[in-house]
Amino acid sequence: MFINRNTLAFKIISRVLIISIILGMVTISVYYFYTRNTIEEMTRNNAIFLAENTVNEIEEVVRPAAKLPENLAWMIEAGSLPKDSVLPFLTKLVRHNPTVYASAIAFEPYMFSPERKFFSPYAYRNNGKVDTTYLGGENYNYFLMDWYQIPKTLERPYWSEPYFDEGGGNVLMTTYSVPFYQRKNNKRQFAGIITIDISLDWLTDIVNDVEIYETGYAFLISSNGVYVTHPDHGNIMNETIFTRAKKLDKPKMREIGRDMIRGKSNLTSINLDSRGDVLVYHTRLESTEWALGVVYPHKEMYANLREFNWLIVIIGFIGLTLLTFFTFRIINNLTKPLTKFAKSARKIAGGNFNVALPQIKTNDEMQELHNSFEYMQKALADYIEHLKETTSAKEKIESELRIAKEIQMGMIPHIFPPFPSISELDLYAMLEPAKEVGGDLYDFFLIDDKHLCFAIGDVSGKGVPASLFMAVTRTLLRSLAPKQQSTKAITEALNKSLSVGNESSMFVTFFLAILDIETGEIRYTNAGHNPPLLLRGNGEISYFDITKDIPVGLFEDYTYSEMVMQVSPNDRIFMYTDGITEAENQQEELYGEKRLKQFLTANPSFEPSELVTGVEEDVKKHVDGNVQSDDLTMLCVIYYGR
Amino acid sequence: MINHRIELSTFTTLFSLRRNFLRASVVAVLLLLAGGAAAQKPTLTFVPQWLPQAQFAGYYVALDRGFYQEAGLSLQIRHPRADVSAMELLKKGEADIISSFLLDGIKERVFGEPLVNIGQLTQHSSLMIVTKKKRGITKLEDLNGKKLAIWSSGFDMLPKALLREKSIDVEFVPILNTINLFLVDGVDAMTVMFYNEYDQIINSGINKEELNTFFFNDYKGFDIPEDGLYCLKETYQNRKEDLQKFVEATLRGWEYARAHKDYTIDLVVAEMNKAHLPNNEVHQRWMLDKMLEQIKSGDKEVKKGRLLEEDYYRALNIIKRETEDARQMEFPSLNEFYKPLAK
Numbered sequence: 001m002f003i004n005r006n007t008l009a010f011k012i013i014s015r016v017l018i019i020s021i022i023l024g025m026v027t028i029s030v031y032y033f034y035t036r037n038t039i040e041e042m043t044r045n046n047a048i049f050l051a052e053n054t055v056n057e058i059e060e061v062v063r064p065a066a067k068l069p070e071n072l073a074w075m076i077e078a079g080s081l082p083k084d085s086v087l088p089f090l091t092k093l094v095r096h097n098p099t100v101y102a103s104a105i106a107f108e109p110y111m112f113s114p115e116r117k118f119f120s121p122y123a124y125r126n127n128g129k130v131d132t133t134y135l136g137g138e139n140y141n142y143f144l145m146d147w148y149q150i151p152k153t154l155e156r157p158y159w160s161e162p163y164f165d166e167g168g169g170n171v172l173m174t175t176y177s178v179p180f181y182q183r184k185n186n187k188r189q190f191a192g193i194i195t196i197d198i199s200l201d202w203l204t205d206i207v208n209d210v211e212i213y214e215t216g217y218a219f220l221i222s223s224n225g226v227y228v229t230h231p232d233h234g235n236i237m238n239e240t241i242f243t244r245a246k247k248l249d250k251p252k253m254r255e256i257g258r259d260m261i262r263g264k265s266n267l268t269s270i271n272l273d274s275r276g277d278v279l280v281y282h283t284r285l286e287s288t289e290w291a292l293g294v295v296y297p298h299k300e301m302y303a304n305l306r307e308f309n310w311l312i313v314i315i316g317f318i319g320l321t322l323l324t325f326f327t328f329r330i331i332n333n334l335t336k337p338l339t340k341f342a343k344s345a346r347k348i349a350g351g352n353f354n355v356a357l358p359q360i361k362t363n364d365e366m367q368e369l370h371n372s373f374e375y376m377q378k379a380l381a382d383y384i385e386h387l388k389e390t391t392s393a394k395e396k397i398e399s400e401l402r403i404a405k406e407i408q409m410g411m412i413p414h415i416f417p418p419f420p421s422i423s424e425l426d427l428y429a430m431l432e433p434a435k436e437v438g439g440d441l442y443d444f445f446l447i448d449d450k451h452l453c454f455a456i457g458d459v460s461g462k463g464v465p466a467s468l469f470m471a472v473t474r475t476l477l478r479s480l481a482p483k484q485q486s487t488k489a490i491t492e493a494l495n496k497s498l499s500v501g502n503e504s505s506m507f508v509t510f511f512l513a514i515l516d517i518e519t520g521e522i523r524y525t526n527a528g529h530n531p532p533l534l535l536r537g538n539g540e541i542s543y544f545d546i547t548k549d550i551p552v553g554l555f556e557d558y559t560y561s562e563m564v565m566q567v568s569p570n571d572r573i574f575m576y577t578d579g580i581t582e583a584e585n586q587q588e589e590l591y592g593e594k595r596l597k598q599f600l601t602a603n604p605s606f607e608p609s610e611l612v613t614g615v616e617e618d619v620k621k622h623v624d625g626n627v628q629s630d631d632l633t634m635l636c637v638i639y640y641g642r
Numbered sequence: 643m644i645n646h647r648i649e650l651s652t653f654t655t656l657f658s659l660r661r662n663f664l665r666a667s668v669v670a671v672l673l674l675l676a677g678g679a680a681a682q683k684p685t686l687t688f689v690p691q692w693l694p695q696a697q698f699a700g701y702y703v704a705l706d707r708g709f710y711q712e713a714g715l716s717l718q719i720r721h722p723r724a725d726v727s728a729m730e731l732l733k734k735g736e737a738d739i740i741s742s743f744l745l746d747g748i749k750e751r752v753f754g755e756p757l758v759n760i761g762q763l764t765q766h767s768s769l770m771i772v773t774k775k776k777r778g779i780t781k782l783e784d785l786n787g788k789k790l791a792i793w794s795s796g797f798d799m800l801p802k803a804l805l806r807e808k809s810i811d812v813e814f815v816p817i818l819n820t821i822n823l824f825l826v827d828g829v830d831a832m833t834v835m836f837y838n839e840y841d842q843i844i845n846s847g848i849n850k851e852e853l854n855t856f857f858f859n860d861y862k863g864f865d866i867p868e869d870g871l872y873c874l875k876e877t878y879q880n881r882k883e884d885l886q887k888f889v890e891a892t893l894r895g896w897e898y899a900r901a902h903k904d905y906t907i908d909l910v911v912a913e914m915n916k917a918h919l920p921n922n923e924v925h926q927r928w929m930l931d932k933m934l935e936q937i938k939s940g941d942k943e944v945k946k947g948r949l950l951e952e953d954y955y956r957a958l959n960i961i962k963r964e965t966e967d968a969r970q971m972e973f974p975s976l977n978e979f980y981k982p983l984a985k
Contacts (some may be wrong), residue, residue, distance in 0.1 A: 144818045145818060146820050150826055164920075237920050239922045243922045247923060247924050254847070257847050
């Protein structure tokens with residue numbers, strides 16, 4: 001299955017899978033160790049039971065046999081065994097006790113009789129009957145033999161190390177020796193040793209009969225660590241547990257062996273190369289002081305658990321595979337609409353609002369998403385529809401505004417020079433609206449042959465209302481001016497006409513002047529406009545007086561004043577609106593009157609057209625590309641005189 | 643139950659010799675009969691001083707590899723039995739060559755047996771006294787008043803001489819051949835061979851850290867060589883050439899054993915199995931290693947197979963000191979006793 005790592009399904013499954021695997025592992029581990037412990041505990045109990053049981057089985061044979069020499073020792077000490085009946089007694093003892101292979105009573109030198117250094121009657125089995133003889137002689141100095149010397153020295157019974165008896169058909173034997181004592185001269189003194197030889201065949205059988213799984217086994221070692229029984233027969237009597245430990249290089253085995261010969265009971269584990277890890281329990285045979293071990297191979301102890309574990313792992317693996325498969329299917333089914341929604345969204349973004357949405361039959365988050373999509377589709381369509389209408393309306397308005405601007409600009413005289421036939425003066429003007437249509441105005445016209453009327457104004461506000469107001473103002477000016485002789489009268493008439501019904505309270509700052517072409521006398525009225533500059537032909541520069549009159553259009557009965565001044569040839573009058581001085585650059589610095597004055601002063605000989613275009617360039621330089629916020633309007637008149 | 647020091651190699655008694663001793667004379671007769679077979683090649687019968695074990699590995703190797711045959715010898719190796727020692731076989735003429743401890747060899751000569759040493763195999767003493775640490779014997783002097791197990795069958799001269807020299811009074815407990823009395827704490831200490839009983843003690847579950855040891859070769863004048871080769875004076879005079887070939891081939895066998903230990907151990911184990919002796923590889927390997935060390939000259943200036951003059955007189959001195967009626971005895975000179983045949 002090809003899996004894209006970026007899909008939701010992959011992300012969910014990979015996380016779920018990791019968590020599932022971790023949970024599974026934890027569960028299996030807990031289960032495994034718990035069960036393992038239980039098995040170990042059971043095996044431990046089993047091992048202890050088995051070992052102790054086997055030991056008891058052995059002891060049941062050994063103890064009664066051991067009683068024989070012990071009782072005999074007591075009989076001799078008590079004097080209840082006459083000297084001449086020793087040999088017949090031994091013969092009977094051997095005959096009647098099948099576990100006893102042979103028996104001897106070995107006396108200390110000259111203890112039995114002053115003539116005999118060696119005296120040791122001996123009864124033994126020989127081809128089904130019991131024969132007798134006497135032990136001892138120069139070639140058989142029994143006083144130095146372990147079976148005699150050790151119990152004598154230790155003053156307690158002694159079980160010999162096991163040995164192979166060649167005479168008895170190469171059977172494994174052990175000898176149990178019990179010291180006996182006699183009273184001589186009122187003193188209890190050591191008199192000799194009573195022995196029984198016991199064949200260990202039955203013992204080997206008991207231990208070999210212990211069955212532990214397939215390859216588990218029991219083994220017996222002597223008090224020197226010699227193998228008495230072992231599944232590997234080559235070890236018996238040849239090896240001790242210690243030589244084997246050395247050969248296999250298993251120091252732990254030596255430790256176990258040491259514990260065993262010291263009579264400790266213990267459960268421990270060790271690795272035997274050939275059998276792997278094994279559990280060993282060992283315990284002591286109290287009578288002979290030998291030790292029995294039972295060996296449980298881990299492999300077999302935990303075989304069921306291991307099989308079961310594999311089963312769990314396989315089931316778990318299959319389960320996880322199925323889980324992955326179905327989760328993948330389910331998530332894919334659930335999220336399939338998402339992909340479709342994504343496609344729809346892309347189409348919608350491309351402008352196709354009517355694209356078909358995926359069909360959702362479930363009543364869940366997908367349904368909600370579907371609804372939202374549907375709503376969005378509809379809302380978008382509506383919005384775009386509305387937008388289209390609005391845009392077309394706006395476009396219409398904009399085109400109308402463009403026409404309005406053209407009309408407005410058409411109203412303003414813009415043919416320069418305007419009066420080529422009049423040599424006494426020249427003028428130049430410009431109006432650069434901030435928006436499509438502006439609220440600034442200028443105008444000039446001849447009232448009669450010798451009177452030039454010129455004006456500049458600034459309507460409050462901007463845009464269409466301002467431009468309409470400006471158009472009205474200009475139209476009124478044109479119609480009123482020829483009828484009146486003074487700027488005051490014109491302004492007042494203008495004011496009256498504009499104020500009446502001026503519900504939007506618009507107003508115009510307005511500067512109006514009439515120049516007598518012949519005399520150079522100028523009469524003017526300034527209705528709230530910033531004072532124009534007078535540039536004298538000799539280079540002097542000065543403002544017109546600051547007006548105290550208010551802009552027109554506010555109070556219909558306001559009385560304006562008229563001023564008179566005389567201009568000389570080459571004097572220039574420079575009029576402007578505040579759009580010039582308040583032009584802002586990006587640092588919000590105003591162009592300012594100071595810079596305007598500087599420019600004008602620096603160019604005393606400029607013609608009106610040069611001055612106006614010069615100032616415009618200077619302002620543009622100042623604003624340096626910043627958005628023009630107000631109309632720029634300038635009007636300059638030069639008087640040459642006659 | 644055993645009546646001889648039979649199982650140098652193991653820890654257990656081998657046979658119920660209560661009855662075996664009855665049969666011992668029969669065995670001796672059989673040995674006698676076996677000695678009669680003669681081949682075309684000059685025949686030599688060699689009897690090592692004990693039962694098969696790695697102590698005699700070099701002889702088995704030389705025989706198995708055909709070194710004796712290459713030397714033009716037909717060699718038979720016999721082992722002594724319970725009641726007939728190698729020395730007795732030599733005296734009876736049933737053995738042409740035997741191996742024996744130097745002290746035993748000299749002693750026999752002093753007591754009148756006409757034998758000569760024709761080669762000294764080992765150069766050092768393996769004898770040692772071992773004691774369990776829990777007995778609190780940390781120096782030789784601590785043995786004063788303690789029970790020391792010592793073999794009744796010989797090898798007692800050296801310990802006795804050392805203890806006498808050190809004025810240490812111990813109670814000697816004669817034992818036959820096992821380490822059991824020592825293991826069950828029936829004695830405080832025991833004289834053992836480093837190559838043999840010492841390892842048996844270890845192999846019976848006692849750790850070497852639990853033991854204190856006193857090596858005779860650490861005491862000046864007591865590093866007496868052990869295994870040597872002996873024959874009757876008469877044999878030496880008549881068959882000098884054959885004997886020389888035997889000594890050479892034997893030394894060659896030991897050298898081969900040194901270079902092929904695994905093979906040698908297998909051979910020794912096979913030899914022991916043939917004799918129905920309990921055996922295990924671990925102990926035989928230990929014994930072989932120690933024997934090979936003893937054969938090296940060590941700090942002594944002596945050639946392989948040779949007897950150092952000093953060692954001879956040291957041994958002789960010990961015998962003189964330990965023999966009660968030494969004054970009436972004649973002691974052989976080195977030349978009389980030692981007839982070097984090793985090149």
